[in-house]
Amino acid sequence: MKKILRKYYTDLFLTNRLFIALGVCVCLFVFSFFISFLGDLPYFLFGALMVLIILDFILLYRKNKTVFLRRDTPDRLSNGDDNELKIYLENFYPFQIKVGIIDEIPFQFQKRDLWFSTSLSSREQKTITYLLRPTKRGEYDFGQTRLYVQSPLGLLSRRFNIGTNKTVPVYPSFLKLRQYELMAISNRLTDIGIKKMRRIGHSMEFDQVKNYVAGDDYRTVNWKATARKGELMVNSYTDEKAQHIYCVIDKSRAMKMPFDGLSLLDYAINASLILSSVALVKEDKAGLITIAEKTGSVVPADRKPTQLNKIMEVLYKEKTRYLETDMEALYISVRATLKQRSLVIFFTNFESMSSLERQMPHLKRIARFHLLLVVFFENTSLKSLSEEPAKDVEGIYIKTVAEKFAYEKKLMVKELAKHGILGLLTSPQNLTVNVVNQYLALKAQQRI
Structure with a gap:
């Protein structure tokens, strides 16, 4: 039982919308001491908020198949270049969701604010692309991808920890x-x-005899081949x-x-x-x-x-x-x-x-x-x-x-x-x- 409860409360987060709603309820309770006509309105609103919270919880947790996420990381990164990484998303909820993504990129980048937010309709697929530019060769450790999902009510946020740690080597610049x-x-x-x-100059390493085209050096005309063929032929040279x-x-x-x-x-x-x-x-x-x-x-x-x-x-x-x-x-x-x-x-x-x-x-x-x-x-x-x-x-x-x-x-x-x-x-x-x-x-x- 303890493990089941831990599964829920460790990955469940309260949103700003919920805190605002709770703040409104608190204000109404305070004002009800001075304004009598508010009556039971604060109790009614607070009860409605509790019902919505329970409903939001059920929407987020009632399905086993919820969202799919995959981070596509190259087998190796190119040092000093912009390397493209992709995050693939698919929504299996029967309603539209808002998602926030934190990708745990290697500490060498010293970037702690890599946050992506988007929304997906039911069965919709999306790909988020971003660039990383490493400046040192060596091994870079990628962590998990943290996915935060909100239902249309937006009172609670469910976290998914997806993927495992992956080590990617950074090689000298190979993209160019x-x-x-x-x-x-x-x-x-x-x-x-x-x-x-x-x-200045050109190589004298012979390659082939070919037909003359405009722009060829007239000094390379092959007169014997020209006489045999009946049209202007030139020698072509290549680098040694x-x-x-x-x-x-x-x-x-x-x-x-x-x-x-x-x-x-x-x-x-x-x-x-x-x-x-x-x-x-x-x-x-x-x-x-x-x-x-x-x-x-x-x-x-x-x-x-x-x-x-x-x-x-x-x-x-x-x-x-x-x-x-x-x-x-x-x-x-x-x-x-x-x-x-x-x-x-x-x-x-x-x-x-x-x-x-x-x-x-x-x-x-x-x-x-x-x-x-x-x-x-x-x-x-x-x-x-x-x-x-x-x-x-x-x-x-x-x-x-x-x-x-x-x-x-x-x-x-x-x-x-x-x-x-x-x-x-x-x-x-x-x-x-x-x-x-x-x-x-x-x-x-x-x-x-």
């Missing part, structure tokens, strides 16, 4: 993979609003294939800096995953090396169908370290792993010229054997400070210092170029687009 793969096929990223980088593309990710404390909820390491990981995907679409071989105070994970370059999943699984587990990068260990890993000339894209960060100079000897040694592209980040906070007008003497001082640091970042690119090393200075939000563009440009220029 398909988008960038399509861009890579056409060698352009203009469709997403990014200015296309000028690419099976080139080795390695993403080298610095996991040291320099990559711990946050930007828009994500660390620089997470931006580098997301960009590396997308670049690897684009490289595989271009039929190149993608590989990965992570480095901090010692060599981390090493994935040799390959273009098997399982290569992208292998890289994703490795990147999922990577975390920021708190020591300086051992560039000697990186050089040894590169020499041991890379057996032919490759494009090495090194994701790191420099905050001063002196930090670059400390690593320059090792970068030069790597650049002797491979095409090295060093990718580092703009300090967007300093950049915004340098662009704001100064209002007082202190503002002038801050603006001058910010401009000095911003200019020093640009000098680092020139310093790298002096030693035959490519440099790419980019803001975190534009990292992926700029890196993919740079890769496509280098392929078009046949520099790999």
Whole structure:
């Protein structure tokens, strides 16, 4: 008996409408002491309210099959992207109901006011869609979904605790993979609003002889095929294939800096995953090396169908370290792993010229054997400070210092170029687009 009663009172809640009605009854009882003509009206209204409460209770509890709710959660979430989740509802009550939903999302989102309210007619179905944007990789624990149902009387609310705890892993950004793969096929990223980088030259890897169409380069006309066929034919060329593309990710404390909820390491990981995907679409071989105070994970370059999943699984587990990068260990890993000339894209960060100079000897040694592209980040906070007008003497001082640091970042690119090393200075939000563009440009220029 105790268990049955507990089943009811633990999931039964009083609504604001009931408290208002009780307040009205209390006021009438108080006024009846001073206003005689109220008579038995307060007793009548209070009795009617008790009857309605009992009726509301019966409406909510008399059926076994009441409402159906299901939360559709992806098997994995994409880090830094808006992930879509759905809550499916169906009403089996013979009357219209009002529902409120609390979804227990993982604590990492620090969101305690995720409340949805709607109404459903009898046998009506609804789907509620909402977005979650995780900013850290790892495991996220979803709790139960709390459903609060009210009948048309609206005096009581019945709670349903639906579902069980579910753990969902958050992987590096994979939702944008398909988008960038399509861009890579056409060698352009203009469709997403990014200015296309000028690419000089084209590959001389022969593909096929085809009919001339307007816009083809007249220098590629195949005169022998034209004479045989009796119509204008041209040679078609394609990018060279099976080139080795390695993403080298610095996991040291320099990559711990946050930007828009994500660390620089997470931006580098997301960009590396997308670049690897684009490289595989271009039929190149993608590989990965992570480095901090010692060599981390090493994935040799390959273009098997399982290569992208292998890289994703490795990147999922990577975390920021708190020591300086051992560039000697990186050089040894590169020499041991890379057996032919490759494009090495090194994701790191420099905050001063002196930090670059400390690593320059090792970068030069790597650049002797491979095409090295060093990718580092703009300090967007300093950049915004340098662009704001100064209002007082202190503002002038801050603006001058910010401009000095911003200019020093640009000098680092020139310093790298002096030693035959490519440099790419980019803001975190534009990292992926700029890196993919740079890769496509280098392929078009046949520099790999």
